[in-house]
Amino acid sequence: MDQAIKSVRREEMKQLGKVLLKAGTMLMSAGANTGRIRNTINRIASAFDYSVELHISQRALSLTIMDEEESSFVSKLRRTPPHVINFTILSGISKMSWNIVQDNWSSEQILADLERLEKMPHYHRWMVLSLVGLAGAGFCALANGSPMDLLFTFLASFLGLFVRQEAVKANFNPYLAIYFAALTASLIAGGAVKLGLGHADSYAFVTSVLFLIPGVPLINSFSDIIDGNIQNGITRGVNALVISFSIALGIFTSTFIYQFQ
Amino acid sequence: MAALGFAALFNVPARCLPIIFLFGAVGIFVKLLLLLFGINIVFACLAGAAAIGFLSIPAAHYKHAPPLIFYIPAVIPMVPGIMAYRMMLGLIKLTESTQTLNYNTVLFETVNNGLKVLFILISLSVGVIVPMLLMRKESIKHVRVPFSKK
Known part of the structure; x- marks a missing residue:
């Protein structure tokens, strides 16, 4: 029994x-x-x-x-x-x-x-894309971008995220996917600057990649460390660092292509 | 606006979206207000993030969702992207520049921007988490008592 x-x-x-x-x-x-x-x-x-x-x-x-x-x-x-x-x-x-x-x-x-x-369904893909585009434009507005800058940031964020989603779908390494996205976004925004449509201080260029910022890993990293889960905090922090590095690499590739100073 | 975009990117439940939109605006507002009074940008960001953190606790109770959902998308617009970019640009310049005079200016700007970025990021994370740490005991006591098994 x-x-x-x-x-x-x-x-x-x-x-x-x-x-x-x-x-x-x-x-x-x-x-x-x-x-x-x-x-x-x-x-x-x-x-x-x-x-x-x-x-x-x-x-x-x-x-x-x-x-x-x-x-x-x-x-x-x-x-x-x-x-x-x-x-x-x-x-x-x-x-x-x-x-x-x-x-x-x-x-x-x-x-x-x-x-x-x-x-449970995610938001519709096009809705996410346009909202992230608007978020990019919002960033640009916060950085005192002109309306033309806002337009190009919207476009750049939109297409950048699109490229990232496609790259993830095609099973690329996640960091590589972020690099592709940063490259696309900064190429578009940088192109506008190059053609003389954008602001001189290239606000669009910078803010176009902000949607890729690893906010969740960063904040979780700090909250884990403060909580005493230091090993996980460090893991997340390094992850966030590598993501930032891929973004920077994407920007530099397009600076190199456009020969910005 | 930026906060809303991030909320969508992270697939936040639709019922929470208006609150995140509002919080994002509040955070930026507090930050800009303090900057207007001539307070250091690091402290301004800390205050903005803390405001979001404190607000997200009642919001979490109200909407029955973890506070995390509110504060992460809301603080992301405060991340200093332009400064980070300038710092990166400066680092690249440091690798090619050889003239001493020029080098000093670039070094100064790069280190200045870099340290600001670092401290703003830390203060953002700390700002949103400290309210959780302060309120944790209260909120768990507050919530658990009516649901406990015995």
């Missing part, structure tokens, strides 16, 4: 482990900081009266689930999918974790909800 209960609980723990790993890796790839991942997973596990120990890193997540008496435990490891920032997943999982605590969800329910969140 006791054996039977134990094996049922073991099955439950295995199932829960699978669900928690899925939630954790989804959070990581959607751009959550380390503390948030740990809190969310602990919250879900405590709703099932299990305790969890975690090892969180940029590319993989490993966890050990224990029951209260620590008489049995389940350990699992899962690779994190490529990072694509998606705040809908973040807010969805956070809301779900509170619902789990409140309503005693089963792990099947959680798994179904995670799959639903995974399939």
Whole structure:
């Protein structure tokens, strides 16, 4: 009898482990900081009266689930999918974790909800492109660009992001994709400056690549370091640095082509 | 406007978009206001980011979404892109310039811009995170009690 209960609980723990790993890796790839991942997973596990120990890193997540008496435990490891920032997943999982605590969800329910969140649609591609174009123009306006600059920044950001999306689709290295995007954007904006349409101080040229700035890795890097997750913070910081470097390389390629001073 | 574009890029839920738009404007407004009073740009950015950070906590409770969703897109427009670009340009110039007089000016400008960029980035991140750290205990106590199991 006791054996039977134990094996049922073991099955439950295995199932829960699978669900928690899925939630954790989804959070990581959607751009959550380390503390948030740990809190969310602990919250879900405590709703099932299990305790969890975690090892969180940029590319993989490993966890050990224990029951209260620590008489049995389940350990699992899962690779994190490529990072694509998606705040809908973040807010969805956070809301779900509170619902789990409140309503005693089963792990099947959680798994179904995670799959639903995974399939949630992104904004329409053209809408994202135009909004990012407008964001670029907004940057340019903040930097005192002229209306002509704004127009070209819009165009440059729009096409730059388009190129990046295509490059990601074609499975290029992510940093290379950013380099292509920066190159495209600065070529367009720089062309306007070269033709004498833009501002002398090339505001359009600079602001056209600002949409590529690695804001999420940068902020997460600092928040991880402040939280004490220094290893993850450094990983994210280096990632942000390499992204910035690819952007700079893209700009310099087009400065070289146009022979700007 | 820039904040909104970033929000779309990061696939933020649609119900949060108007708030992010507003926060982006508030951050820039605080920064420009302080600059107008002649305060150092680093502190101005810190204050702007802190304003966004504090505001995003009630917003998170109101919209039932993590505060992260509000503050990241909202602070990105404050990133000093032009200064970073000038610094990069200066670094390249430093590698080719050989005349001492010219070199000094370029070195001065590059280091000045570079340090500003560095400190603004740090102050932006710290600015948005400090409110979270300050409010953390309160907010968790605040939220957990009604939902606890026993």
